[in-house]
Amino acid sequence: MTKDDTHPLMRDWRILVLIAALILSAASIYLLPPAFDKGIQGNVQLGLDLEGGSWIQLEYKAELVTFETTGSIEELVQGLSEDLDTEVTLIEANVVEIRKHFTQEELEPVFAGYGATITNYEIGVGPETAETVKRILEEKINRLGTRDAKVNTLTTFGGASRYIRIELAGVDMITAQEIVGQQGKFDIRIQTTGNETEHVLYGDAITSVGNPAQHPIGSGNWGVPFTINDEGAQALREAAIRTGATDRPTDHELMMLLDDEIVYSAPLSADLASRLKVEEVRNLVASTGVGENALNRAMILEIHLRAGALPVDVTIAGSGSVSAALGEHFKTMSIIAGIIALLTVGLVVYYRYREPSIVIPMLLINTSEIIILLGIARYFTQLDLAAIAGLIAVLGTSIDQLVVITDEVLHEGKVPSPNVYLKRLARALGIIIVAASTMIIAMLPLAVMDLSSLRGFAIITILGVLIGVVITRPAYGKIIMAILSR
Amino acid sequence: MAFDLYDLVNKYPPKQMMAVPLVLTLLGIIIIGANFMISGVPINLGIDFAGGTAVTVMSDDTPDQMEAYFAAYPLISIGEGLNRGNYIRFGPMSDEEFRSLSRDISARYPDAKIDQIGESFGQTLQQQALLALLFSFIGMAIIVFIAFRTAIPSIAVVFAALTDILITAAIMDVIGLPLSLGTTAALLMLIGYSVDSDILLTTRILKRQGKLEEKLKNAFRTGFIMTTTTLSAVLALLFVSWIGGIEIIMQIAAVLLIGLLIDLMNTWMFNAGLLKWYVQSGRSAKGVKR
Numbered sequence: 001m002t003k004d005d006t007h008p009l010m011r012d013w014r015i016l017v018l019i020a021a022l023i024l025s026a027a028s029i030y031l032l033p034p035a036f037d038k039g040i041q042g043n044v045q046l047g048l049d050l051e052g053g054s055w056i057q058l059e060y061k062a063e064l065v066t067f068e069t070t071g072s073i074e075e076l077v078q079g080l081s082e083d084l085d086t087e088v089t090l091i092e093a094n095v096v097e098i099r100k101h102f103t104q105e106e107l108e109p110v111f112a113g114y115g116a117t118i119t120n121y122e123i124g125v126g127p128e129t130a131e132t133v134k135r136i137l138e139e140k141i142n143r144l145g146t147r148d149a150k151v152n153t154l155t156t157f158g159g160a161s162r163y164i165r166i167e168l169a170g171v172d173m174i175t176a177q178e179i180v181g182q183q184g185k186f187d188i189r190i191q192t193t194g195n196e197t198e199h200v201l202y203g204d205a206i207t208s209v210g211n212p213a214q215h216p217i218g219s220g221n222w223g224v225p226f227t228i229n230d231e232g233a234q235a236l237r238e239a240a241i242r243t244g245a246t247d248r249p250t251d252h253e254l255m256m257l258l259d260d261e262i263v264y265s266a267p268l269s270a271d272l273a274s275r276l277k278v279e280e281v282r283n284l285v286a287s288t289g290v291g292e293n294a295l296n297r298a299m300i301l302e303i304h305l306r307a308g309a310l311p312v313d314v315t316i317a318g319s320g321s322v323s324a325a326l327g328e329h330f331k332t333m334s335i336i337a338g339i340i341a342l343l344t345v346g347l348v349v350y351y352r353y354r355e356p357s358i359v360i361p362m363l364l365i366n367t368s369e370i371i372i373l374l375g376i377a378r379y380f381t382q383l384d385l386a387a388i389a390g391l392i393a394v395l396g397t398s399i400d401q402l403v404v405i406t407d408e409v410l411h412e413g414k415v416p417s418p419n420v421y422l423k424r425l426a427r428a429l430g431i432i433i434v435a436a437s438t439m440i441i442a443m444l445p446l447a448v449m450d451l452s453s454l455r456g457f458a459i460i461t462i463l464g465v466l467i468g469v470v471i472t473r474p475a476y477g478k479i480i481m482a483i484l485s486r
Numbered sequence: 487m488a489f490d491l492y493d494l495v496n497k498y499p500p501k502q503m504m505a506v507p508l509v510l511t512l513l514g515i516i517i518i519g520a521n522f523m524i525s526g527v528p529i530n531l532g533i534d535f536a537g538g539t540a541v542t543v544m545s546d547d548t549p550d551q552m553e554a555y556f557a558a559y560p561l562i563s564i565g566e567g568l569n570r571g572n573y574i575r576f577g578p579m580s581d582e583e584f585r586s587l588s589r590d591i592s593a594r595y596p597d598a599k600i601d602q603i604g605e606s607f608g609q610t611l612q613q614q615a616l617l618a619l620l621f622s623f624i625g626m627a628i629i630v631f632i633a634f635r636t637a638i639p640s641i642a643v644v645f646a647a648l649t650d651i652l653i654t655a656a657i658m659d660v661i662g663l664p665l666s667l668g669t670t671a672a673l674l675m676l677i678g679y680s681v682d683s684d685i686l687l688t689t690r691i692l693k694r695q696g697k698l699e700e701k702l703k704n705a706f707r708t709g710f711i712m713t714t715t716t717l718s719a720v721l722a723l724l725f726v727s728w729i730g731g732i733e734i735i736m737q738i739a740a741v742l743l744i745g746l747l748i749d750l751m752n753t754w755m756f757n758a759g760l761l762k763w764y765v766q767s768g769r770s771a772k773g774v775k776r
Contacts, residue, residue: 059607162610172592315604316581316604318603319584319600319602320600320602321588321598322599323599336726336730337726340722340726341718344721345719386734389723390675392719392722392723393742395719397678399716399719400712400715403712407707434629434630434681435685435686438626439675440678441678442675442677443622443675445621445622446618449617458674
């Protein structure tokens, strides 16, 4: 291109918009906030399958029931709570949340007993409970200092929060299961003889739990301090004396069980043993040993001690994990896939037009479209493997439409006058807009549904199509005109 | 070259052009129906919808070794990719079993990708996917009708999209590609893609001046290259994901590849045939030359 061509082109609004969008996108990926240390992805959020990490999706064992009644609602709620032996809360004028799993068939006679009929039944909890659970889980996860964790409530069409999805970057499946999947009965037992143990106290006797710390400070010996109530302290002292642990502490391990699984087991310390001989002790430390691993164990133990009990029972609806190394492999492969796709597409259009001055702008437009897409998408969604498939499909579509424009403009092989040209460009854009609208409509359901992993895919596709129609296609139309009328 | 390619098809009268896609559609319906009779679902469900566990591991172990290692679990299949990638599928199992499975996996294959979907969650996903497919299709049909405002061309476009999905689904059955979240997304995308070239064709035929044959040829020239560029991007995607052992992208790419090929046929045989007949029979608006 000679300088004379570039000049008027650079003043065209379509081109200016494209350039502005490119600069803003590059900035949003690498500068806002500065992200030079994050490698090639900059500020683009990567999904777990590219970054490595685990996700667990829990389903509430609870339901929202909408009812109609002529009787007293207060009596109904009270009665339900007693008959079903669980917490029943009125969350709307005619909707109750039942915090235990029952089928609609099981509930119908109970409701009928209070002169009420069920008009709608949905598995899940109300917004308030969902918020509470989310907070507890976040608290649990944050204590672990996980670099990047997300807890999201997934809501069904009916408005019930049915699932809660936890994503933990950089955490493997087993640890994730330990953090999230287990809550419940916390039991401290003491070893009597051989493999026999005896119950000392339950989790409800624990009154407070401290952060993992070194005991004594600077020793490198990690442990979790916790406090038990008077009854607990009394039970512990009695058990320790009765079993003889106060005399021979090394023979009598103190075990902590969560849901009947041993999460901690260690002998009483000599210090504690001698103190228990003379008095009840309320402040205890569960020591986990020395080193990095011990610190990790201490952090998990802390969560267990807190028992992190959720107000509602949950089951694991689904889960998954990708190791960091595999994520890295997927990332490399995705980048290779993108480059190879771009090259292949370039070869195909070159085969068709045999004209570098058409093909090169096409590919440049295509590349800038991907950059703009990433720059915008980072505010809306994370990039996972499915989204990358969407991204590359968008690359294909985008070239499609550049072909439509080129062919429409080149119709009958003549270079048209500017007037005819604009008419043809408008017609080409007409075709593109209809095609784009159908693609957007086709993807919209996926983008609005909480359908787990496909949201990113749909959002990327929709954004890609939109950016194409609004920014890059008009600019390409202008560029190709300048080139053809040369 | 593209010219000659289209003459291969175009030399036949419209009814014969339309016959091939129609016969294939019928065949597709029969295959899907048969699959439904045998397994109760039109397309076999992947773990996303049926529940179960999928594991991707990079390992030099042979399938036999893996089968032996995972003997205690409800193993369904082991798929081998290139480059040491393996894709192992398990049926539904209890939380306990799954926990022990994930321990076993991390013991032997620390660099694994694990995905587990419970049966009830799978059912919820199924319902939502079905709704998504339905909404997409209806939305697409509405847009097509708004864009053309004439019955026959619009019906042709919608019908072509429908047969695209039907035949693609039947081929998925035949080659054993399961319906998963990824393939559902690909089918949805096909709705968008199939309309692409149909709209180009219909607009060129109905809204442009000129001889019908000439317009058909030109539309084919553009449309063919359009689909080919997308096809080549998809092919690259399929190739890289196959080498890299990225199952979800491989599934998406495979379905898009099949669907785009079917779409080529549907657009340039069925839809073009119908439009040709429509224009030749004089039903189209004035000004469109036969």
